[in-house]
Amino acid sequence: MNSSTYTQFVASKRMGICDPIHQIGMWGDFKDSSFPDTEEPSHGTVGTSNRYEPETNKRIEKVHRRLAQNREAARKSRLRKKAYVQQLESSKLKLLQLEQELDRARQQGLYVGGGLDASQIGCSGTANSGITTFEMEYGHWVEEQDRQTDELRSALLSQIGEIELPILVEGCLNHYFDLFRLKATAANTDVLYLMSGTWKTSAERLFFWIGGFRPSELLKVLTPHMEPLTEQQGRDVHNLTQSCQQAEDALSQGMVKLHQILVEAVAAGTLGDGIILPQMAATIEKLEALVRFVNQADHLRQETLLQMSCILTPQQSAQGLLALGEYFKRLRALSSLWSGRPSEPT
Amino acid sequence: MDKVQKLASENGVMIFSKSTCCLCYAVSILFRELGVNPYVHELDHDSDGKEMDKALTKMGCNPSVPAVFIGGKLIGSTNEIMSLHLKGSLVQLLNPYMSV
Numbered sequence: 001m002n003s004s005t006y007t008q009f010v011a012s013k014r015m016g017i018c019d020p021i022h023q024i025g026m027w028g029d030f031k032d033s034s035f036p037d038t039e040e041p042s043h044g045t046v047g048t049s050n051r052y053e054p055e056t057n058k059r060i061e062k063v064h065r066r067l068a069q070n071r072e073a074a075r076k077s078r079l080r081k082k083a084y085v086q087q088l089e090s091s092k093l094k095l096l097q098l099e100q101e102l103d104r105a106r107q108q109g110l111y112v113g114g115g116l117d118a119s120q121i122g123c124s125g126t127a128n129s130g131i132t133t134f135e136m137e138y139g140h141w142v143e144e145q146d147r148q149t150d151e152l153r154s155a156l157l158s159q160i161g162e163i164e165l166p167i168l169v170e171g172c173l174n175h176y177f178d179l180f181r182l183k184a185t186a187a188n189t190d191v192l193y194l195m196s197g198t199w200k201t202s203a204e205r206l207f208f209w210i211g212g213f214r215p216s217e218l219l220k221v222l223t224p225h226m227e228p229l230t231e232q233q234g235r236d237v238h239n240l241t242q243s244c245q246q247a248e249d250a251l252s253q254g255m256v257k258l259h260q261i262l263v264e265a266v267a268a269g270t271l272g273d274g275i276i277l278p279q280m281a282a283t284i285e286k287l288e289a290l291v292r293f294v295n296q297a298d299h300l301r302q303e304t305l306l307q308m309s310c311i312l313t314p315q316q317s318a319q320g321l322l323a324l325g326e327y328f329k330r331l332r333a334l335s336s337l338w339s340g341r342p343s344e345p346t
Numbered sequence: 347m348d349k350v351q352k353l354a355s356e357n358g359v360m361i362f363s364k365s366t367c368c369l370c371y372a373v374s375i376l377f378r379e380l381g382v383n384p385y386v387h388e389l390d391h392d393s394d395g396k397e398m399d400k401a402l403t404k405m406g407c408n409p410s411v412p413a414v415f416i417g418g419k420l421i422g423s424t425n426e427i428m429s430l431h432l433k434g435s436l437v438q439l440l441n442p443y444m445s446v
Contacts, residue, residue: 243431246379254372261368292369292409299425303432 130189149325166314180298201335210297215304225323226316236311354415357385358443362413370412381444
């Protein structure tokens with residue numbers, strides 16, 4: 001056995017062909033066989049056995065044995081070759097599947113960078129880069145939000161002046177409005193990505209509503225942490241909460257209708273049509289209606305924040321925004337803890 | 347455009363809509379929730395629909411649908427309606443037209 005054949009054999013063993021080491025080697029080996037006819041039954045080369053010449057008999061037996069061994073070895077080697085080829089075929093399929101998964105993950109922005117260029121996988125370069133940009137900008141947004149939350153905390157503790165606090169509050173509000181602007185761009189790039197919530201942490205996704213947090217829930221988070229409200233403030237907050245919920249309900253019902261329309265669009269078409277391009281184009285147009293909904297939901301979030309800041313004093317607004325910032329921070333921390341929890345033994 | 351204005355002045359609460367527009371549907375749901383029964387005119391079911399669409403855009407309604415008129419006056423599209431509602435002003439505007 002030469003060294004290259006040995007390497008081939010070892011490689012085939014790693015591929016899962018479990019040949020015991022003591023077997024002879026790869027099927028290619030038998031090209032070098034010194035026996036002229038390894039597979040064909042003997043046709044009289046050796047002749048019929050002659051009982052009256054024991055030494056000839058022994059030699060004949062030896063030859064028969066050797067031929068049988070050769071046949072057996074050749075048979076085994078053919079089986080190994082077959083198994084090897086089957087292994088190659090299934091590995092090829094697995095590779096194709098992995099490539100498709102990678103493609104999907106890149107579409108969702110989960111796998112950014114790496115050695116592969118987007119164009120090699122064949123997905124839209126612009127959509128991908130738009131989402132990558134959004135993810136990066138959102139990351140920066142979160143960092144800045146945490147910084148502003150800390151700033152609010154120390155400002156409230158140190159009781160800064162009457163002029164500085166409103167400026168801080170306005171800065172925080174504008175930061176939220178920045179997020180809505182970021183999301184508007186991302187919605188135009190890939191609304192399905194935005195609505196999936198993959199850009200948020202797992203715990204935040206629990207409370208997801210049309211691309212973000214539910215405005216009425218926001219009010220519930222803020223109110224316990226503020227200084228006591230005046231009667232008028234109490235009434236105003238109550239009315240705002242009610243209006244917010246009514247608006248949310250209306251949008252939710254609109255989403256249900258859109259959902260139905262989309263299901264019908266995808267299901268439409270007679271049997272045997274396969275995938276028809278004009279129908280797909282119409283469905284994609286309907287998907288774009290989602291962009292309007294996400295924008296409308298963000299508009300509702302923005303208006304809710306604005307109205308709250310009108311009702312509350314700067315002190316109360318600062319307290320509310322601090323509570324909100326800490327709430328989101330806690331949700332993100334919960335997500336980290338959740339994903340890092342030890343898996344239970346099965 | 348005449349037809350737009352005519353329809354708007356004939357109906358206390360008017361929503362110009364398109365049957366495929368789910369946001370228009372959402373606005374009509376909100377109005378019903380508030381105790382109002384708006385007159386919804388579907389532009390895609392109207393032969394003059396395209397002209398009316400352009401007219402609404404010219405009047406400053408962006409996007410053109412849903413276009414909400416109260417008392418013959420253009421209030422705006424979804425953004426304007428939502429803002430007014432959160433401020434508490436929408437209910438005041440709709441008061442005269444509410445069916446108890």
